[in-house]
Amino acid sequence: MNRLEGRAALVTGSTSGIGRGVAEAxxxxxxxxxxxxxxxxxxxQVVDGIVAEGGIAHFVEADLSAGGTEVRRLAQEATALAGRPIDILVNxxxxxxxxxxxxxxxxxxxxxxxxxxxxxxxLLTAALVPGMVEHGGGSVINIGSIGxxxxxTFTSLYGASKAALHSLTRSWAAELAADGVRVNTVAPGPTITESNEDLRPLLEKLAQNNPDRHTGSVQDTAAAVIFLASNEASHIHGVLLPVDGGALAI
Ligand SMILES: NC(=O)c1ccc[n+]([C@@H]2O[C@H](COP(=O)([O-])OP(=O)(O)OC[C@H]3O[C@@H](n4cnc5c(N)ncnc54)[C@H](OP(=O)(O)O)[C@@H]3O)[C@@H](O)[C@H]2O)c1
Incomplete structure (x- = not known):
């Protein structure tokens, strides 16, 4: 399918794991x-893999712990390399x-x-939203977490940061919907990626609490992100979509 044809997407943390799977999808x-x-x-490696499959991809190195100047440089370089405003941002x-x-x-x-x-x-969302608005709208997808x-236990700091991101999703959705920008969260449960194989026993143990008893895959989360980025989700704003085998339902 070509549900995102003609659009430009920036996926942070797409050098590995879930972000890589989202970028490839x-x-x-x-x-x-x-x-x-x-x-x-x-x-x-990620860019070469995408190009080998006939896709179009570029890479920008950026350290998101380095502050606003670095984040705004990423926004500018990504837009320049894409050759058009970024329509889809995946945080x-x-x-x-x-x-x-x-x-x-x-x-x-x-x-x-x-x-x-x-x-x-x-800061990245704030840097890219004006371009989205100017060009008729866009989609921001924040990757949250059931955490x-x-x-x-033992993940309070990480969990608090994800709760803040979930909150930003709802506030930005309310603020930006009238300008055509949709903002949503995808919240994975325990997900095995190529970079966390060492955590497989722990993630599988956690997943035993899921109604379906399974860990998630990168493809499971990527499919949810693609759906929310696509026109199929054009009336969906501010949701938290768990990809968690039912963990948040119980
Ligand atoms: N896997 C799970 O079980 C799970 C469950 C719930 C939610 N999540 C969420 O899913 C997302 C991806 O997780 P993952 O499991 O795929 O982890 P991952 O493989 O470690 O990916 C994290 C990505 O973030 C990038 N990153 C980290 N610090 C950065 C920095 N200072 N500047 C720029 N990039 C930075 C890494 O870049 P480099 O590779 O270049 O260092 C990497 O690409 C995260 O938001 C995570 O909270 C994951």
Missing amino acids: MAREGAIVVVTGLGPEQGA NAAFLVPPHPMTESTEEQIDKVLEVNIKAPF GVDGI
Whole structure:
């Protein structure tokens, strides 16, 4: 299918894991994709893979913990490389703090989580929304987490950052809908990717609490993101779509 034909998408954290899967799926749906992350070699690999399949992709190296100037540079370079305004922004990158007791969270961890998981998506969205509005609308998809809804032991810092992102989704949806910009959240449950294979036993154990008893795949989350980015979701604003085997339903 070509549900995103003619559109440009920027996917943060698309050098690996879920973001990579989303970028690849979007390219298969006809979007011009801008891949971004910290690692230029991984970025080149993702871009080469997309191009080998006949898609269009570019890479911008950017550190989302480096503040507003870096985030705005990413927005500008992504737009220039795409050759058109970014129509779809997926705020996927996150600083995944290893689980730990809250009494052991360091100030550095707190600052970095706020910087990468909240401040960067905020500034990046603010930088790209004017272009979307000027060109008739767009779609912002924030990758949240069931950990931003449920209280989960040893992940309070990460969970709080995801809860903030869920809140931004609802506020931005209310604020931007009249200008044609749709904002939604996709909230994965435990998801095995090529970069977290070492966590497979832990994720499979967590997934035993899901009604369907399964971990999710990168493709499961990518399919939800594509749907929300597509015209099929043109009347959908401000939702949190769990991709979690039913975990949030119980
Ligand atoms: N996997 C799960 O079970 C799960 C469950 C719920 C929600 N999620 C959410 O899904 C999203 C993707 O997670 P994942 O499992 O795919 O993790 P991942 O493979 O570690 O991907 C994280 C991505 O974020 C990028 N990133 C991290 N810090 C960055 C920084 N300072 N500047 C720029 N990019 C940075 C990484 O770039 P580099 O590779 O270049 O370092 C990487 O591409 C996250 O928002 C996560 O919270 C995942």
